[in-house]
Amino acid sequence: MSRPSIQDSFDAYLDELAPKLGHADRVPSFKDYCYGLMLPLSRKSIEPIAASVDPENVQARHQALHHLVAKATWSDLALLTGVAQWVLPHLLPGTTPFWIIDDTSFRKKGRHSVGVSRQYCGEIGKQDNCQVAVSLSVATERASLPVAWRLYVPRSWTDDPARCRRAGIPVDVAFATKPDIALQQVRETLDAGIKPGIVLADAAYGKVTAWRAQLAEWGLSYCVGVHEDLSVWAPETEPLPPHWSGRGRPPTRWQQTAEHHPVSAAALAHALESANYQVITWREGTNQSLTSRFAAVRVRVARGMQRREPEWLLIEWPESADKPAKYWLSNLPEDTSLTTLVKVAKARWRIERDYQELKQEFGLDHYEGRNWRGFHHHASLCIAAYGFLVAERLRRRDQKKILRFPMPTLPASYRPRGGTEGPASCE
Structure with missing residues (x-):
C-alpha cells in the first residue's frame, strides 16, 4: 500500500487543526493561507497568496484571507496547542526535551506597526526601528517547534493608550519585560500538559535572579x-551565618566581610x-x-x-x-558531567534554525499589516505550516529539503495589486 502524498498528508493535518479556528466559515481561508505558505513564493503576504490560490478571483480571496488574519477572533494559543499536539508525539518519545526561550526581531519603517520602536534588533546586532517577539520552542537533538509566540510591547506603546487602541492591542495587555513574557509562556506550556524540558535562554533572560528562581519553583531545570x-x-x-548577640530578634541575613x-x-x-x-x-x-x-x-x-x-x-x-x-x-544535578553540561548549553542553536526557516521559507517576517491580531495570527499560521514540515521530517527520515508544493500557473492577465511588481500595499 503506497503512503499518502505530501499534499494529502497536509490536507489531513489541516483538517485536524481546523476546529481550532472556532467557526467553520474560517476553514477555507485557513487552508488557503497555509497552502500559500507552502508555495515557492518570493513574498508570503496576503495578496500574493490570494493570487496564487485563486488567480481568477484575487480580490474576493484577498478579502477573505485578510478577514481571517487581521480581524477574525480565533485563538492563537489554541492553534499553536493543536500544532504541538500533532508534532510533539513524533519529536519527544524517548528523550528529555529542551524548552528554548529567545526573541527575534523584524525591521520596520514608520511608527504605526504594532509594537514598533527603536530598540535592539538582533537581526543586525544594534539599535534599529523594529518589532520584537518572544517565543518558546520545544526541541530535541532531532528537531524543534515553537509552541508559544508573543509580541513585546515597549513602554512607549503601553504608556500611550490611544496608540495601543489604534493598533488593536487588547486593553488587558500591560507592559511586560521579555523575561516576564517568557515566564508566562512557560506557565502556559506547563498548563497545556507538554512534557517539561530543560529551559535554555541567553543572558538577557538568565541574568534575572527572580526569573531563574521562578523556573526552579516550578520544578524546572535550566x-x-x-x-x-x-x-x-x-x-x-559561602556567606557567613547570621551572627546573634543574644539580644533582640535573631537576625536572618547572611554575612560577608x-x-x-x-x-x-x-x-x-x-x-x-x-x-x-x-x-x-x-x-x-x-x-x-x-x-x-x-x-x-x-x-x-x-x-x-x-x-x-x-x-x-x-x-x-x-x-x-x-x-x-x-x-x-x-x-542540573551535581553529578552532571562536563560534557553533558556543554551539550545542554549549546543546544540553544536550534532556535536560530527555527527563526531562519520561518522567515526565509514560510514568510514569518512578510506580514504587511499593522495590528496586534494580524501580527499574531500570521505568525501562528506560519508556525502551523512549519509544524507540518517538522513532523514530515521526523516521519520520513529521508526528507531533508524544505517541502514545497508546485506553483500554480497564473493567468496571463494577472497583475499584482498596486503595480506590475512587488507586494501589495499595506494590508
Whole structure:
C-alpha cells in the first residue's frame, strides 16, 4: 500500500487543526493561507497568496484571507496547542526535551506597526526601528517547534493608550519585560500538559535572579546564559551565618566581610588553574566538529543576603582567546558531567534554525499589516505550516529539503495589486 502524498498528508493535518479556528466559515481561508505558505513564493503576504490560490478571483480571496488574519477572533494559543499536539508525539518519545526561550526581531519603517520602536534588533546586532517577539520552542537533538509566540510591547506603546487602541492591542495587555513574557509562556506550556524540558535562554533572560528562581519553583531545570559580572561564592565558600548577640530578634541575613566575600564569574574563571579546563566537542557542524575549552564549578549565587543552593557555573574559554567567551548557570544535578553540561548549553542553536526557516521559507517576517491580531495570527499560521514540515521530517527520515508544493500557473492577465511588481500595499 503506497503512503499518502505530501499534499494529502497536509490536507489531513489541516483538517485536524481546523476546529481550532472556532467557526467553520474560517476553514477555507485557513487552508488557503497555509497552502500559500507552502508555495515557492518570493513574498508570503496576503495578496500574493490570494493570487496564487485563486488567480481568477484575487480580490474576493484577498478579502477573505485578510478577514481571517487581521480581524477574525480565533485563538492563537489554541492553534499553536493543536500544532504541538500533532508534532510533539513524533519529536519527544524517548528523550528529555529542551524548552528554548529567545526573541527575534523584524525591521520596520514608520511608527504605526504594532509594537514598533527603536530598540535592539538582533537581526543586525544594534539599535534599529523594529518589532520584537518572544517565543518558546520545544526541541530535541532531532528537531524543534515553537509552541508559544508573543509580541513585546515597549513602554512607549503601553504608556500611550490611544496608540495601543489604534493598533488593536487588547486593553488587558500591560507592559511586560521579555523575561516576564517568557515566564508566562512557560506557565502556559506547563498548563497545556507538554512534557517539561530543560529551559535554555541567553543572558538577557538568565541574568534575572527572580526569573531563574521562578523556573526552579516550578520544578524546572535550566541552563541559561549569565554575564561575567555575576556575583558568586567560589567553590568551598559561602556567606557567613547570621551572627546573634543574644539580644533582640535573631537576625536572618547572611554575612560577608572584607576578607570573606563573593567574586565575579570572570574573576573566578581567571583564578581557575588550566587543569580545570577541558577541550569538549559538542556537535558535528556543517564543515567540522564544534569544539572549545570549558570548565564547570559548583558555586552559590550571591544575590541579597541569602544562602542559595549550589549550582553549576559553566565557563567557555577558547584556547586562542585572552578571556572567557561565555558563561552559563545551571541547576542540573551535581553529578552532571562536563560534557553533558556543554551539550545542554549549546543546544540553544536550534532556535536560530527555527527563526531562519520561518522567515526565509514560510514568510514569518512578510506580514504587511499593522495590528496586534494580524501580527499574531500570521505568525501562528506560519508556525502551523512549519509544524507540518517538522513532523514530515521526523516521519520520513529521508526528507531533508524544505517541502514545497508546485506553483500554480497564473493567468496571463494577472497583475499584482498596486503595480506590475512587488507586494501589495499595506494590508
